[in-house]
Amino acid sequence: MRVGRLLPVGLISAATLAHEVLLMRLFSIIQWHHFAYMIISIALLGFGASGTFLALAHRPLVDRYPAAFAASAALFSTTAVASVAGAERLPFNALEIIWNPGQLGWLAASYALLVLPFFFGATCIGLAFIRHPGQIGRVYAFDLVGAGIGALGTVGLLFLVPPPAALYFVAALGFAAAALAATDMARHRWLAVGSLGLAALLIAVWLPPSWTAPGPHMSQYKGLRMALEVPNARVVEERSSPLGLLTVVESPTVPFRYAPGLSLANTQEPPAQLAVFTDGDSITTITAYGGDPTTVAYLDRTTAALPYRLLKRPRVLILGVGGGEQVLLALRAGADTVDAVELNPQMIELAGNRFADFAGGIFSRPNVHLHLAEARAFAAATGERYDLIQMPLLDSFSAAAAGVQTMHENYTYTLEALRDYLAVLRPGGIIAVTRWLRAPPRDILKLFATATAALEADGVAEAGQHLALIRSWNTATLLVARSAFTGEDVAAIRGFAAENFFDISWAPGISSADVNRYNQLDQEYLYEGALALLSPERADFIERYKFDIAPATDDRPYFFDFFRWRALPELLTLRTQGGAAMLDWGYLILATTLVQAAILSAVLILLPLWLRRRALGRGVHRLRFGLYFLSLGLAFLFIEIAFIQRFVLFLGHPLYAVAVVLAGFLAFAGLGSAVAARWMAVVGRGSAVRGIALAVVVIACLATTYLLSLPLVFERLLALPDAAKIAIALLLIAPLAIFMGMPFPLGLGHVGACSEAFIPWAWGINGCASVLSAILAVLLAMHIGFTGVVVIATILYLVAPALLAGSWDPYDQQTPQGFVPDRDRARVEPASGNPIRLEVGSSAKQAQAAEVLNGVGHRHEVMPLFATGDGKSPFPRINPAPHASST
Template sequence: MPRPPLFALALLSAAALGYEILLMRLLSIIQWHHFAYMMISVALLGYGAAGALVALAQRTLVRHFVPVFAGGALLFGVSAMGCFALAQHVAFNPLEILWEPSQPLRLLLIYLLLFVPFFCAATSICLSFSRFTGQVPRIYSFDILGAGLGCLGIIVALFALHPVDALRLVGMAGMAAAALACVECRWHRPWLPALLLLAAIVPAGVPGDWIALRPSEYKELSQALRIGNARVVAQRSSPLGLVTVVESPSIPLRHAPGLSLNASQEPPAQLAVFTDGDGLSALNRHDGRREPLAYLGDLTSALPYHLLRNPKVLVLGSGAGADVLQAVYHQASAVDAVELNPQVIDLVQGRFAAFSGKPYSAAGVRVFAGEARGFLAASTARYDLIQVALLDSFSTSSAGLYALSESYLYTVEAFQGYLRHLRPGGLLAITRWVTLPPRDIPKLLATAVAAMEGAGVPDPSRRLALIRGWKTATLVVKNGEFSAADLAALADFCRARSFDVEYYPGIQPGQANRYNVLDQPYFFDAAQALLGPEHDRFLSRYKFDVRPATDDRPYFFHFFKWRTLPELLSLKAQGGLPLLEWGYPVLVATLLQATALAWLLIVVPLWILRRRPRPQPAAGPGGNGAAVRRLPEWRAGFYFLAVGLGFMFVEIAFIQKFILFLSHPLYAVAVVLCAFLCFAGLGSRYAQRMPARAGDDRGRRQAALAVNGICVAALVYLAALPTVFRLLIGLPDPARIGVSVLLIAPLAFLMGMPFPLGLARIAARDETLVPWAWGINACASVVAAVLATLVAIHVGFTAVVLLALLLYAAAALACP
C-alpha cells in the first residue's frame, strides 16, 4: 500500500484546530463570546458530517484518495477565509433573536458558512483512516500531534499577528497541506504540488477590506465611534484581546463610574480603552498634580481611603490606571498594581506616556503583568487595602478563549486568599455595577459570608459594609470588626456625597435607600436576609442564582434561573429582556442543537449502511472470513461516543484546574491543551504495541488496560493536585510550565489509546464502519465541549472528571 500523507495530515489538523481557536477570537471581537461559542460549536459538527459522507461514499472516495484529500485541504484553505468574510456580512443581531423572525434564519446561515471549512478538513482527515485501516494508531498519532502543535502555534502567532493576518496564515496552511499530500503520495502529476504551493501564497494578497473585522453596531466600541470625530488612535492585539484606544476631540469622554451627583470636579481629559470592543475603561490625562484627580475621591470606590490612613494598596485589574491614580490621590504609602494584559500596560506607559503621565512609574507604585490569583498565591506581602477594580471578567481573570465567563476573582477561595493577605484591620474593597433587580451585589455578599464562615470567623456581619451610588456599589470586608470611628467615617463619607448606606453593623431600616431612592430597599433587604437566619431560604427563593461561586464552579456571572424565564419574556415589551443573562440559555440552546444534529449524523448513515450488502471479511491465517462474527453497531457506537465524551470532559476540566497553578489563563490553554494532544498522540503510537494476551478479545483487553490506567491516574490527580499546586505555586513561570507538562503527560498518554485501539478493532472486523465510528467520536467531542460547561455550572469540574471516568469505564465494557 502507498504510504499515508502523515505530515500533510498533521499540518491540516494543525490548521483546523488553529482555525477553531482563531474563530473564537474573531467572533468574540465582532459579536459576544457566548454567541461566538454557539456558532463554532454547531459549525464543528462539520467533523461529524464528514464522517457520515465518507461512510456513505467510502468506495468512491477511497478510490480517488489523493485528489479528494488534496481537494479537501485546498477547499479548507479557501473557505477558512471566504466563509468567515461572508459570515461577517450576514446582518445577525443576537439581541433581536427572540422577537425578530429573520434572526434565527440568519444565525442558521452563519452556521452553514462556518460549517464548510471544518467539513472540508474533516473529510480529508476521516478519509485517511478509511484508506489506511491497517495504520490507524499511526495516523491518529499524527492527527492529534498536529492538532496539539496547531493549538500552540496559533496562540504564539496571535502575539505577533493581528487576528485577520492569522486568518491568512491558517488559509495558507490548508493549501500547503494539499501540496504536501501530493508530494508524500507521489502523485503522477509532478507540476501539481508547485501549483498548489503557489496557491498557498494567494491568501497573503487578499485585500484587507475583504476580511476586515466588522464588530456589531451594538458593541461599546461601535457606539463610541459613532460620536462625531471619534477615531481609533492605537490598537494592540494578542490572544488576551484586541485593545483599542479611541479619542473623541469634539465630544470629550467623561468616564467616572458611580461619580457622586454632588461632585464639583469633573474628570480630566480621557481616552477610551476597549477590550474586544467592550469593557470600557478610561485613560486619564495626568500631569503630576493632585487637583485634577479630585473626582476620584467622589466615587463609591473611594470609601476605603476614608477609613484608612496612608495605606499600602494592592489593585487587582488595574487596566488603564484609574484605580492607581485614585490610590496616589489619597496618598497611599505604596501601591502594587496587577494587570493581566501587558499590552495595556505598554500603551499606558509607552505609546501614551506623555498623556497619562506614566502612572505605573509614580513614586511608590509597582506594576506586575499577571493574573490576580496567581500573583497573590506566590506573594507573602500583606496590605492595608486590596481593591478589585471595576472590570468585567475578561479584563482580569479570563482570556476570552472559553465559553461563558469563568472568573476566579469572585470565588469563595479567592475571597479567603484576599483576606489572608490583609494586615490586621485591613480592608478588601470590591466595586461592581448596580443592576436591578440586584444580582452582582447579593452574590458578592453571599460569597464574602461563605468565605469568612469557611475561615472560622464567628460573626461575619460585624465585618461587612455596603454602600451604593446611582451607578455603582462598593462592598467592604474588614479583617476585624468595624469600630465606632469606622462607622462614623463611613456615614460622613456617604452623607457628603449622597451615597446610600445599604449595610453596616447595626444599621436600622430607615437609614438605607435615602438618596438614590429605589421603590424598595432591595440591597438592604438582601443583606439582612443573607446575614440572618433566612440565608438559605433567600438563596433558594430569589429570582436569580446568587449562590457563591467556588474554584470548582467559577461562574460568578451565572445568575440565570429557569423559573424566572417566563416572567422575563412576558416583560420583553417593557424592556425586560436586558435582565436575561444570555450565556446560560445560549449554552443550553447550543447543546440541544448540537445533540440533535449529532444524532442525525450518527443514525442516518447507520440506517443506510445496514441496508447495503455487507462485505465478507478477508480470510485470516487461522481460518476463513465467514468465521468472523458480525460487529454489533450499537456497541461500537456507544464505545466511540463514550470515549469522545470522556476525552473532552477530562481535557476541559484539567484546563480549568491548571489555570490557577499557571497563574495565567492563556498559559493554561496553550500548555494543557497542547500537552494533552501531543502526549495523547504518543500514546496512540504506543497503543498498537501494548502487551496483551493473543486471542479474539486482544483489542478489548488492551482498551480495558488503558481505561484502568486513565481512571487511576485521574483519581490520583484529583486528590493530589491541590497539594502539589500549593507547594509549587511559588516556582517561576518556566518551572511551573515544565511541572504542568510532566503532570499531564502520563494521563494524556493513556487517554490517547482507547480511540485508536477501538478504531483498529473496527477496521479488522468491518472497514465500512471506520468513518462512521470516527464521525461518532467527532460528534461526541462537540457535544462534550458544551455539556462539560453545563455540568460544571451546576456541580463543578470535579464532577465533570468523575463523569468522564464513568464514561471510560462504560466504554471498556462496551469495547467491540
C-alpha cells in the same frame, strides 16, 4: 509506511485547530464571546458531517486518495478565508433573536458558511483513517500531535499578528498539506502541486485585506462602534493578542467622561481621557494627569473611594489596573505604596509605556509597582501584606447587563479567592470590590453571600460586623474587613455617604430608616438581601431568590452565572416590558447550543445507520460501537476541559493554562496512540479490548488520584517560577494523556476489522461527541463542579470496554499483522517461496495490503479478486501462512 505520507495529516490537523482558535477570537470581536461560542460549536459539527459523508461515499475517494486528500485540503484553505469573510458580512444581530425570528435565518446562514472548512479538514483526516486501516494508531498520533502544535502555535502567532492576518497562515498550512499529498498522485502530480501553489499565491496577493478585517463589521451595539459614531472620534492605537483586541480611542469633540460610581454631587469636570476597549466592548480609560492631585479630585466622589476614608497612608494592592484610574485615586488618597496587578501585557504596554506621558508617568513613580500576573497567583505568591486590596470595575455595563460573562470562569470572586485575599491583609485591612448595580441585584448580593461565607470559614462569628455596602445610582462597593468595623469607622461611612448622596445598604448598626435616601428604589433590595444573608435563613433566601446568588467556588467558578430555570417563564412574560434585559443570555445561549448540537448530531450519526445498515452489520453491534465512540468523545473532552480550568490557578494565567494543557493533552495522547499502534502490531487486533480495558483502568486511577491531590500540589508549588510550573504541569498531564490516547485507535482498529464502513462512521461520531462534550462540560460544571465532570468522564471510560466486549469472532483473531481485509473481498494464502499472496477487490485495497505487508517484512504478491454475483467471496475464511501469524 513512510512518515512523510502522514505529514499532510499532521499539517491539516494543525490548520483545523488553529482555525477554530482564530474563529473564537474573531467572533468574540465581531459579536460577543457567548454568541461566538454558539456559532463555532455548531460549525465544528463539520467533523460529524464529514464522518457521515465518508460513511456514505468513501469508496471512490479512497481509490483516488492522494487527489481526494489534496482537493479537500485545498478546499479547507479556500473556505477558511472565504467563510469568515462571508459570515461577518451577514446582517446577523445576536441581540435581536428573541424578538426578531428573521435573525434565525441569518444565524443558519452563518452555520452553513462556517461549517465548510471543518468539513473539508475533517474529510482529510477521515480519508487517512480509511486509507490506512492497519496504521490507525499512527494516523491518530499525527492527528493529535498536529492539533497540539496548532493550538500552541496559534497562541504564539496571535501575539505577533492580529486574527485576520493569522487566517492566511492557516490557509498556508492547508495548501502545504495539499501539496504534500499531491506528490503521491500517480499522474499529473507536479501539475497539481503547481496549481495549488498558484491558488495560494492568488489568495495571498489578490484578496483584499478588508475581507478579513473585523473592525468594520463589529456589532453596532458594542461600545467601540458607538464611540466611533461621535464626530471626529478616531482610533489612535490598536494592540492584539490572544487575550483580546485593545483599541485606544480619542474623542476631542465630545470628550470621554468615564468615572463609574461618580456621585451626582460632583461638580468637577474630569480631565481629558483616552478610552481603551477590549474586544470592542469592555472599557477602561487612561486619564490625562500633569502631576497636580487636585485635577483628579473628582475620584474622591466615587464609591471606590470609601476605603480611603477609613485608612491612613495605606499599602494598596490593585487587582486589575486597566488604564490606571485606581492608581490615580490611591496616589491622591496618600497611599504609601501601590502594587498594581494586570493580566494583559498589552494593557501594561499601553498604559505604562505608549501613553505614559499622557498619564503623567504614574507607573514610573517609586512607590508604584506594576506587575504582570493573575490576581490569585500574585496574592498567593506575594510575601507582602496590605491595608487595602482594591478590585475595580473593568467590564462594561452592557456586557454585565447582557450576561455575556456567564460562561466565563472567574477565579477572582470565588469563596477561596476572598479567603486568599483576607490572608494577605494586615490587621485592620480591607478588601473593596466595586460592581455594576443591576435590578434586581445579582452581582453584589452574590459577593455579599461569598464574603459572609469566607469570613465564617476563617472563624468570624459575626460576619455582619466586618461588612459595609454603599451604592450610587449605577454602582455598588462592598467592603470586607479583616477586623470588625468600629463605631468610628461606621461614622466615617455615614459621613462619606451623606456628602456624596450615596445610599448605605449595609453597615454595622444601621436600620431600615438609614437606607434608600438618595437614589431611591421602589424596594431596598440590597439592605433586605444583606439582612437575609446574615440571618439563619440564609440558605432558604438563596434558594428562593429569582437568581442564583450562591457563592462561587474554585470547583464551580462561574461567578457571573445567575440563571435559574424557574425564573425563565416570568422573565419571558415581561419581555415586552423590559424583562429581556433581566435574562442572563450566556446560559440560555449555551443551552440552546446544546439542543441544536444534539439534534444535528443525532441526524449525522443515525443517517449512515439507516442508509448503510447492511454494510454496518448487526443492529446490536452498531449500537454498541456507536455508544463506545460517543462515550470516548465525551469523556476525553470532559477531562481536558476540567484540567484546563484546574490549571488556571496553578499556571497563573488562563492563556498559559489553555496553551500548556491543551497542547500537552493532545501531544501526549498522540504518543499514547503510537503506543496503541505498537500494541496492535505486536499483540494483535484480537487483544484490542484487553488493551482498552487496561488503559481505562489506569485513566480511572490517575483521574481519581489527581482529583484528590492536585489542590494540595498546587498550593505547595504555586510560588515556583513560571517555567518550572509549566514543566511540572506537563509532567502531571503526561501519564494521564498517554493512556487517554489509546482507547480511540484501539477501538477504531477493532471495529474497522469487522467492517471498513465502521471507520468513517466512528470518526463522525467522535466529531459530534467532541462538540457535545465541550458544551456539556460547561453546563455540568455550572451545576456540579469540575470534580463532578471528571467523575462522569471516569465512569464513561470505565464502561467503554464493556461496549466492545463480545463483538469479536475467531475470524478476526487470525490476522495480527495490522491489516484485516474485508472478509467478503479478500483471501490470504501461502505461495511458493513462502511469500503471502493477498487477493483483493479494489486498487485501494491492493495498495493498503502492500503497505502493511511491507511494514511487517513480508514478500508479497497482490492480485485482484472478483466477488461472486451475490456479493459474497468464494473464499469464506482467511487462512494466513503459519509464519505470518507469528510475525
